[in-house]
Amino acid sequence: MINLNDLTLGQLEDALQSIGEPKYRAGQLFKWFARGVTDPDDMSDLSKPLREKLFSSFGIAPVTVEQCFASKADDTKKYLLRLSDGNLIESVAMHYKHGLSVCISTQVGCLMGCEFCASTLSGRVRNLTAGEILGQVAALQRALSARVSNIVLMGIGEPLDNFGNVVTFLKNVNHPQGMNIGYRHISLSTCGIADRIYDLAKQNMPITLSVSLHAPNDGIRSRIMPVNKKYPVAVLMAACREYVKATNRRISFEYILIDGLNDSLDTADELAGLLRNLQCHVNLIPANFVPESGLKKSCSAAVAAFKKRLELRRINVTVRRELGADIDASCGQLRQRHSG
Ligand code: SAH
16 A cells, blocks of 8 residues: 655655545645644644545544653754554654754665674664655654754664665655655665765765774775675775766764774874865774674774874764664664664
């Protein structure tokens, strides 16, 4: 059965016309979904007979809050959300000076197998639909009674391994009749599926691309990220350079500092060389590792030295603030614990 909240506005209009209803009804439904309303009984501008007719022909896939964990250290809240088939996913809400940011999931689990990441421990269960991705933003907006200003696709899953649904979601969340969130307020983070980076560059959506680089060479990167065997560093970087050329947006490179593996000054030099003449920014992450990984975070002196070395080489670099460390806010840690 087709779920109405997975459709674009145009597809929704076609669906309504197929059951003999006028197009403008599509706009009404589209607005309800953007507000996180998926219970037909709450759609007050649709008559009961119409709702019955609609929902005997079509489905709707809700996302509901199962549990909320609030950090005591900062204003971060982590949500465990339930999908209609009982699967659980995670989203995080972070309050910054410039507004409310949400970090959302794109898949149940993940296939990518990165050594340091909890989301991938039990593999990929399924892709989220476009409606379920939007449903997370809408559910958090409702739970917090606040307007979401920024979205990061950095929760559970690899967004570019669910390309079609993610692109539909991006179009819907950006739509003026939907949540109307600007592309420049949206970031998508990928482990580096180079082919899909080229596809994304063609979409003409000026979102920010984040690339989880974590190493400047194949030797280190292949040890911690299996995706590197298919798309080695040189192939990934060619795709990144094309993305910058096509969109004129700078890329953000994520770099988790791991003790003794990728945190030496030589490695910093190599990273600076790799990124030379590329419009980009490096985000250093003092990591929260799952015990299963056997990896250790770099000490704060190593983090500071690595940062300084990149600065010396004229690379834009920041160290990510650690928010929500006390609530398992790194992706996949919460879901793993609840299903474990
Ligand atoms: N699959 C996408 C998005 C989800 S992961 C990607 O790989 O980018 C989001 C970010 O969190 C990535 O940069 C990822 O490498 C990082 N991450 C994963 N596990 C982490 C951990 N234990 N500590 C810190 N960051 C982690």
